Amino acid sequence: MNQKIEAVRKIIRDNQLDGLVVTKQQNWQYLSGFTGTNAVLIFTLSDNYLITDFRYLEQAQLETEGFHIIKPRTLVEDAMVDLVTSLGLTRVGFEGDNLTYSQYADYNKKTSGVEWVSFTQAVEKIRQVKDDREIAALRKAASITDMAFDYILNFIKPGVKESEIALEIEYYMKKKGAEKSAFDIIVASGPRAALPHGVATDKELSAGELVILDFGAVFAGFHADMTRTVVLGEPDADQKKIYDIVLNAQKRAIEAVKPGIRCSQVDLVARDFITVNGYGANFGHGLGHSVGLEIHEKPAFAPRDDTVLQPGMAMTVEPGIYLSNWGGVRIEDLVLVTGSSCEILSRSSKELIVL
Ligand SMILES: [Mn+2]
Known part of the structure; x- marks a missing residue:
């Protein structure tokens, strides 16, 4: 398991989450290697998911390793919400600096029973020390x-x-x-x-x-x-x-x-x-x-x-x-x-x- 993903898992564990959603472009690029312009990552304690749209499916396969790559039926964010639901996650971290109020309201509406927990500078902190x-x-x-x-x-x-x-x-x-x-x-x-x-x-x-x-x-x-x-x-x-x-x-x-x-x-x-x-x-x-x-x-x-x-x-x-x-x-x-x-x-x- 690479150290970056290990650090993400530690955030999940230390904060009693069962999932972390990454929506900021530089952060998903850092954690997955994917260089496209549209994606959401979901991490749980056991699995890594990358959701991207039709334009980038092949690129995502080529650029990443260790991610389940998911093609949404409609929008990437809807697929994220569906996945959070189908995985049965109940306490999920998200990047509070990167989400609009409308997106946050939408997540909440579509995932009743899920507690969304805002994180700031979580992945950014991992990025501070360069390899x-x-x-x-x-x-x-x-x-x-x-x-x-x-x-x-x-x-x-x-x-x-x-x-x-x-x-x-x-x-x-x-x-x-x-x-x-x-x-x-x-x-x-x-x-x-x-x-x-x-x-x-x-x-x-x-x-x-x-x-x-x-x-x-x-x-x-x-x-x-x-x-x-x-x-x-x-x-x-x-x-x-x-x-x-x-x-x-x-x-x-x-x-x-x-x-x-x-x-x-x-x-x-x-x-x-x-x-x-x-x-x-x-x-x-x-x-x-x-x-x-x-x-x-x-x-x-x-x-x-x-x-x-x-x-x-x-x-x-x-x-x-x-x-x-x-x-x-x-x-x-x-x-x-x-x-x-x-x-x-x-x-x-x-x-x-x-x-
Ligand atoms: Mn300068």
């Missing part, structure tokens, strides 16, 4: 991301639109084997660099501007995430100063990443450094987040996240300083928590690149 195959996928995603950064440096110059840069990055990553871009690529130049999530627009780059590039490749379902800030022409004193503060904060935080430390402590290392240097109010977001089958997973390097780091967690470290009408600097690496410290999966240079 060797998942780490290999993250490495590959990070390496495609690095290659794209190297490539795009030749393309960035005054007069080019942010959107053209984003398009080139996406095209290049896909040519190098990425399934897709991990999120809408952020290219934020000049004053727009003050927007922490400034998705590329048709603004043209100008000489003297800082440009924040934040992007990542997806490989085998796993998301990379990296940010670099470059400058068009020799940087002025403020640009240099703020870049150095962010870079130092980032390096110090990475040095703090190791098993046994709390996420909030890592956040504090960068936050304290930026605050002491006078820009605490300009670093308004968390230091980082976990990545995996989703771009933003838990835990997070944030002031109130006291999760203890474990080997196999994959986290971003991304401090930034943002100043309205001026711009901003963010530097982000993807790191893997190892047995004693961490390994930086993003390999691109972090020295200020002058284009």
